[in-house]
Amino acid sequence: MRQIALILVLAAIFGCRKQPAADQVVARVNQEALTVQEFRDALPQGLADIPASGKEDLVRQWINGELMYQEAKRQGLHRDPKMAKQLKDFEKDFLANQLIQREIIEKNSATEAEARAYFDQRQDEFQVEIRLAQILLAGKEEADQAKAKLDQGADFARLAREVSGDSLSRARGGDLVAYFPRGSGNIPLDVEEAVFTLKAGGISQPVKRPDGYRVFKVTDRRPVLERVKFEDVREGLLYAMNMERKKKAYEEMVDRLRAGAKVESHPERLD
Known part of the structure; x- marks a missing residue:
C-alpha cells in the first residue's frame, strides 16, 4: 500500500x-x-x-x-544541494526503471505454446537430473584459459580450489552439492542449455553470468524417478524462459544504447 x-x-x-x-x-x-x-x-x-x-x-x-x-x-529542502542531487538520482532511477518495464519486461514474455514447444523438442533432457561443479572467473579471458587447461587434462576440483571466485563452492572443488532437474527454474535457462547436453564428466564452455563467467562440469547424471510431463515443469520453465528472454533483451538494449553514446569508464581512478 x-x-x-x-x-x-x-x-x-x-x-x-x-x-x-x-x-x-x-x-x-x-x-x-x-x-x-x-x-x-x-x-x-x-x-x-x-x-x-x-x-x-x-x-x-x-x-x-x-x-x-x-x-x-x-x-526549501529542494534547494539544498544534497537534496537536489538525491531528487535527480531518484528521477533518473525511476525513469530508467519505467523504461525497462515498458520496453523489456512488458514486451518479452514467453507464451505457454512456446514453452510447450521448447519442452517437446528437448523431452529427453527433462528425464534426467544432474549434479554440477563450477569454476567462477571474473572475465572471459580467464574463463577461456581455465577451459583450455581443463581440455588439456587439468583436474577440475583442484583448479576450482585454486582459481574459482565462488567462496561457497571453492572449498568443495566447485561441487554444488545438489542434483538439478531440467526446467525447475532453480538455475538459469542458458546454464541448463549449456550443461544438460553433456555426459557425466563433460565440461561446458564458459557461460556468461552477471558476476562473471562460469565453467561447469557434470559430475553425475541419473534418471528422474517418474517420467516428467510438460505440466510438471510448466511453471518453472515459463519462469526460466521469461527471465532468459528479458535478460537477452536488456543486454541487447544496453549494447545498442552504448553504441550510440559516448561512454567513458575509469574504475582505476577509484583506487
Whole structure:
C-alpha cells in the first residue's frame, strides 16, 4: 500500500499539470489534486477491486504525503544541494526503471505454446537430473584459459580450489552439492542449455553470468524417478524462459544504447 501511495505523489515531484475537472477530484491539498484516473492508474493489477476502506486508506496516505511534500518545498529542502542531487538520482532511477518495464519486461514474455514447444523438442533432457561443479572467473579471458587447461587434462576440483571466485563452492572443488532437474527454474535457462547436453564428466564452455563467467562440469547424471510431463515443469520453465528472454533483451538494449553514446569508464581512478 505504501508503494502505491508513493506512486500517487510522483506527479507532484516531476512537475505541474492543468487543474482537473471538479467532479474528477478524489482529494485536494491546496492547489494539488488527486484525480480518479490517477488513482486507478496507480493501482497494480489485481487491486482494482479493493474494498472501500482500502481506497480510503490510500487516499489518506496520498493526503499525508502531499502535506509533507508541500511543507518540504515551503522549507526549501529542494534547494539544498544534497537534496537536489538525491531528487535527480531518484528521477533518473525511476525513469530508467519505467523504461525497462515498458520496453523489456512488458514486451518479452514467453507464451505457454512456446514453452510447450521448447519442452517437446528437448523431452529427453527433462528425464534426467544432474549434479554440477563450477569454476567462477571474473572475465572471459580467464574463463577461456581455465577451459583450455581443463581440455588439456587439468583436474577440475583442484583448479576450482585454486582459481574459482565462488567462496561457497571453492572449498568443495566447485561441487554444488545438489542434483538439478531440467526446467525447475532453480538455475538459469542458458546454464541448463549449456550443461544438460553433456555426459557425466563433460565440461561446458564458459557461460556468461552477471558476476562473471562460469565453467561447469557434470559430475553425475541419473534418471528422474517418474517420467516428467510438460505440466510438471510448466511453471518453472515459463519462469526460466521469461527471465532468459528479458535478460537477452536488456543486454541487447544496453549494447545498442552504448553504441550510440559516448561512454567513458575509469574504475582505476577509484583506487
